[in-house]
Amino acid sequence: MRAVGLPGRLNSGWLALAGGYAGxxxxxxxxxxxxxxxxxxxxxxxxxxxxxxxxxxxxxxxSAVPGVGVDRPVLPExxxxxxxxxxxxxxxxxxxxxxxxxxxxxxxxxxxxxxxLAPLDxxxxxxxxxxLSVRRKAATQTPRLGTLFINPGxxxxxxxxxxxxxxxxxxxxxxxxxxxxxxxxxxTPVKCYGDAQAEAYNNLDFSPDTDAERTALIEGAYxxxxxxxxxxxxxxxxxxxxxxxRDLDLLxxxxxxxxxxxxxxxxxxxxxxxxxxxxxxxxxxLVLDAAVNITDSKDVIQxxxxxxxxxxxxxxCASQSCQLGASKQEVLDTITGLFDRLDSRPLRSGxxxxxxxxxxxxxxxxxxxxxxxxxxxxxxxxxxIDGNGAILLRASNFLVDRDDKGHYGSMFYALQAIGCLDTDxxxxxxxxxRVWKEDTGKAPIYGKYFGPQYGCALWPVRxxxxxxxxxxxxxxxxxxxxxxDNATPYQQAVxxxxxxxxxxxVTYEGExxxxxxxxxxxxxxxxxxxxxxxxxxxxxxxxx
Numbered sequence: 193m194r195a196v197g198l199p200g201r202l203n204s205g206w207l208a209l210a211g212g213y214a215g216x217x218x219x220x221x222x223x224x225x226x227x228x229x230x231x232x233x234x235x236x237x238x239x240x241x242x243x244x245x246x247x248x249x250x251x252x253x254x255s256a257v258p259g260v261g262v263d264r265p266v267l268p269e270x271x272x273x274x275x276x277x278x279x280x281x282x283x284x285x286x287x288x289x290x291x292x293x294x295x296x297x298x299x300x301x302x303x304x305x306x307x308x309l310a311p312l313d314x315x316x317x318x319x320x321x322x323x324l325s326v327r328r329k330a331a332t333q334t335p336r337l338g339t340l341f342i343n344p345g346x347x348x349x350x351x352x353x354x355x356x357x358x359x360x361x362x363x364x365x366x367x368x369x370x371x372x373x374x375x376x377x378x379x380t381p382v383k384c385y386g387d388a389q390a391e392a393y394n395n396l397d398f399s400p401d402t403d404a405e406r407t408a409l410i411e412g413a414y415x416x417x418x419x420x421x422x423x424x425x426x427x428x429x430x431x432x433x434x435x436x437x438r439d440l441d442l443l444x445x446x447x448x449x450x451x452x453x454x455x456x457x458x459x460x461x462x463x464x465x466x467x468x469x470x471x472x473x474x475x476x477x478l479v480l481d482a483a484v485n486i487t488d489s490k491d492v493i494q495x496x497x498x499x500x501x502x503x504x505x506x507x508x509c510a511s512q513s514c515q516l517g518a519s520k521q522e523v524l525d526t527i528t529g530l531f532d533r534l535d536s537r538p539l540r541s542g543x544x545x546x547x548x549x550x551x552x553x554x555x556x557x558x559x560x561x562x563x564x565x566x567x568x569x570x571x572x573x574x575x576x577i578d579g580n581g582a583i584l585l586r587a588s589n590f591l592v593d594r595d596d597k598g599h600y601g602s603m604f605y606a607l608q609a610i611g612c613l614d615t616d617x618x619x620x621x622x623x624x625x626r627v628w629k630e631d632t633g634k635a636p637i638y639g640k641y642f643g644p645q646y647g648c649a650l651w652p653v654r655x656x657x658x659x660x661x662x663x664x665x666x667x668x669x670x671x672x673x674x675x676x677d678n679a680t681p682y683q684q685a686v687x688x689x690x691x692x693x694x695x696x697x698v699t700y701e702g703e704x705x706x707x708x709x710x711x712x713x714x715x716x717x718x719x720x721x722x723x724x725x726x727x728x729x730x731x732x733x734x735x736x
Contacts, residue, residue, distance in 0.1 A: 267652045276378075277321070280317060280318055282318075286317055286442075294447065303328060310438075322379065325377065327351075327370050327371070337723075341455070343455075346376070346459045348604075350370075350372050350378075351373070353377075355368055355369070373431075373463070375431035383423040385419035385423070389415070395547055396412050410621060454467070455478075461482065465669075466661060480688065494679060499638050501559045502637060509523045509570060535548040550588045551581065552638070553588040554584030565704075611648065614656065621650070624649050667694060668694045673699060674705075698735065
C-alpha cells in the first residue's frame with residue numbers, strides 16, 4: 193500500500209544526513225540469488241514466521257547472506273545522470289547559496305516560476321547541488337504580509353502544482369509560494385524504472401497469502417529499489433525531511449522574509465514540525481493540517497484511520513438504505529467480500545485488471561474525499577460487485593500517481609524514496625511480516641489488505657538519523673486534526689500538539705483528509721485569523 197500521506201510506520205522525524213554505506217561492497221547478483229542463498233544458510237532458529245492469515249511465511253531471511261546489512265542490499269557505486277543535479281556554488285559554505293537572486297518568469301494561470309540551487313549535502317556545500325523549482329501567486333492586497341509557503345504532503349506531492357489551485361481567499365496579502373521538494377517533480381526528481389515495470393509492480397498482490405505471492409512481492413520491492421539506485425544514485429541519500437526543511441529555510445531567506453509563514457498538509461506537517469525543531473527562532477505562523485505522527489509511538493497506525501473512515505462510511509451507507517447492506521456490519525462484510533473475491537478472481541476492465549490490491553487502493557482513495565465522495569464510493573463498490581472494476585481502477589490511480597494513459601508521475605517513486613530515508617525500518621522482511629500481523633490486529637480491514645512493508649526493508653540506502661521534534665522556542669503553532677481523517681488519524685494531531693512545545697490543537701469534527709480550505713467555515717476563520725492577524729485560538733477548540 194502506497195497511500196498519500198505518510199504510511200503508519202514511516203512518520204517519525206529524522207535528523208541530519210543520510211548515512212549511506214561505509215565501504216560499499218559491489219554486488220551484481222539479483223534478489224533471486226539472495227533468496228536461494230538465504231534458503232541454503234537458514235538454521236533451525238530461522239523457522240518460518242506465521243503470516244497474518246495464519247499461513248507460514250516464506251523461509252527467507254536476507255540478512256543471513258554475506259554482504260547484506262539487515263536485508264538492505266549493498267549495490268555497486270553508480271554515477272547516473274540526474275536531471276537538476278549540478279556543480280555546487282563556490283565558497284565551501286552556504287554564503288553563495290543564500291546570495292542567489294530569485295528570477296521570476298511568467299508561467300501558467302497567472303503565476304510566476306523560478307529555480308534556485310541548494311547543496312546536495314549540507315555537510316559538504318562545496319559538492320554538488322540540487323535544483324529547487326518554485327512557483328508564486330503574488331499578493332493582490334496591501335499591506336503585504338510576506339510569503340506563505342505551502343506544501344500538500346505526500347511525501348512526493350508537488351507544491352508547485354498546489355499553487356495554481358490554492359484558494360487564497362482571505363490570504364490575499366501573502367505571496368503564495370509552493371515548491372517541489374528535492375527528489376520531487378521539477379526539483380531534481382528521483383528516477384527509477386519505467387511505466388511498464390511500475391505497472392507490473394502495482395499488479396502484484398500486496399497482501400500475500402502464499403509463499404509464491406510473498407516471494408514475488410519481495411522480488412518486486414527489490415527490483416524497484418535497485419532501479420531507483422541505478423537511476424538516481426547518491427541523490428537517494430539526500431532527500432530526507434530534515435534536508436527539505438533546510439531547503440525551506442534557504443527559500444525563506446531568498447524571498448527576504450525574517451520569519452517563515454507556512455501551511456502544510458499531511459506529510460507537509462512533518463516538514464513544518466521539523467523546521468520548528470531546526471529553526472525555532474525563524475518560525476513565524478505555521479499551520480500544520482492533518483498532522484502526522486512525530487512521536488516514537490507506533491500505537492496509532494495509518495490503517496486505523498482508514499478502518500475508522502470505512503466504518504463511518506458503512507454506517508452512513510446503511511442509514512441511506514444503500515445496496516451494500518442494511519447495517520454497518522453488513523456493508524463492511526460486503527466490501528471485504530468483494531476484496532476477497534478479487535484475490536482469486538480479478539476483474540478484467542479494458543486493458544487493465546482490477547486486482548485485490550488495486551481494489552483496496554481504489555476504495556482507500558475515495559475515502560480521502562470525505563462525505564462528498566461517499567456516493568461515488570457506493571457506486572464504485574457496487575460496480576465492482578457487478579463485475580465492472582473501472583471506477584475502482586480509476587480511483588486507485590490517485591494513490592500511485594498514475595494517469596489514465598498509464599504514465600507514472602514523480603510521486604510514485606518519491607514517496608518510497610523519501611519515506612524509506614525517514615523510517616526506522618532496519619529489522620528486515622521477517623520483521624515486516626511481524627509488524628503486518630500486529631497491524632492486522634489494530635486495523636482488521638486495511639491493516640490486513642495493505643500488507644507487509646517490504647519496500648523500506650529492502651531499500652539500498654540506510655535511513656537518516658532520528659530527530660526528536662519539540663520546537664522549543666517557536667511561536668504558537670496551529671495543529672489541526674480531523675476526527676474522521678482516513679490518512680492521518682486524529683490521535684496523531686493530538687500527539688503532535690502535545691509534543692510541540694507551543695502546539696495549539698484545533699479539532700475538525702468531520703470526515704476526509706485535511707480540514708482547511710472550504711470544508712469548515714469555522715476552521716477557515718481560525719486559520720485566516722491566525723495567518724493574517726496572528727490571532728491564536730484557544731487550545732482544544734472544536735469545529736464542525
